[in-house]
Amino acid sequence: MKDIEMIEELWTTINDRADHPSPDSYVSSVLTHRKGIDKSLEKFGEEATEFILAVKNGVDQRTIEEGADVLFHFMIALRAAGIEFEEILTELAARRK
């Protein structure tokens, strides 16, 4: 599977978990949390901090795992904020030199 297709599939899954919450779903648990959008923002902040600390300790497999956590929780926060992933890609594309 191409990397971009994997990201697209994950975005579709996140939206599906948001639209059809399931008790077994981690994504649903964040998006339906009593704290509302604050839960996804809190998780994104935590994962970003963990990534920074991991990099400061030297790049290794753990750094990769923390990086994946940051991207995953960023995508959940986007959904919570009502922002389409496509909008981020469009903005990045507009900045191309």
Ligand SMILES: N=c1c2ncn([C@@H]3O[C@H](COP(=O)(O)OP(=O)(O)OP(=O)(O)O)[C@@H](O)[C@H]3O)c2ncn1[C@@H]1O[C@H](COP(=O)(O)O)[C@@H](O)[C@H]1O
């Ligand atoms: N990529 C991930 C992914 N990365 C991390 N995690 C989960 O994210 C959680 C974060 O770990 P933490 O240690 O921060 O969490 P915690 O302390 O248990 O949680 P909090 O109480 O702090 O929220 C763990 O439970 C991991 O299992 C993920 N859960 C799901 N996915 C993807 O999301 C899809 C949908 O998952 P579900 O919503 O669970 O169906 C899956 O098919 C995967 O592709």
